[in-house]
Amino acid sequence: MTGTIDYGNLMHRAMRGLIQEVLTAVQSDGLPGQHHFFITFDTMHPDVEIADWLSDRYPEEMTVVMQHWFDGLEVTDEGFSVTLNFGENPEPLYIPYDAIKTFVDPSVEFGLRFETQDEEDGEEIEEVEEAPLQAVEEEDEPRKDAEVVSLDSFRK
Template sequence: MTRRFHYGQLMHKALRGLMAEVLSDVAKHGLPGNHHFFITFDTRHPGVDIPDYLKQRYPKDMTIVLQDWFDGLSVTRDRFAVTLNFGNMPEQLVVPFDAIRTFVDPSVEFGLRFDATEDDDDEDEDDTDDPLAALARSDDPGPEGDDTPPRGSGDVVSLDRFRKH
């Protein structure tokens, strides 16, 4: 077997480090200006820790919004934890960076999309719940803790074009 670089994996690792750096800054200093984030993650991923009723409500993916109200944001090398409000009930969520599918900051038209796991390749996916697809459709963001996709317009960085087929 010949040795080779796996550029797609290296890019994913670097971009997850970028998310960790941004979230660490927000944990220390708060959100600057109009910045806010829509983060979609796989609720089935190992290490995701969310209340059972949210797992039942969002059996595959969940989109959270870090904007007006969130509390207790903490970031480690491989995950973040945050408390969000769900129907006037604060709940802590723990999300490994490897579980994140999209990270969008519509205030500056920035978005990242990470490839779905191979287990999801055989599923039919509809982009109506895709925050990056929704980002190009409208300009009205959803509330914190909701699964409403972000809206606005902007450029999206897709790593698929760099993968060797």
């Protein structure tokens, strides 16, 4: 056993497990009530699978919305796959949990942010932050397409 408890890594795994548990429930029962998710992920993560045109358009990170229409949600221990609609073009995505930068459910003002910071010795560490969010006003008409959004409006 080492001389310290790695709370950062433990929190990192617990929060990724929370995302997996939420998505597993959605896979079996659908999205309850007004719940919906903004998921920002690193498009350069080696295990992310997205269409070439999406990675060309979003070469660093991308935010998708799971709300009114999504199909084929499959949740595993490593990540999840889902088909979303981009301008009437259904596209399959595979997103490993380790690629997720933020997971936000604005309907209940819940959000997780995973930040990578460089330590002095050059190693990277993950910092997990749970951030309360301001309520997001919903549109009257449901959106059919996936959206890429900026989360800057949710940050304090």
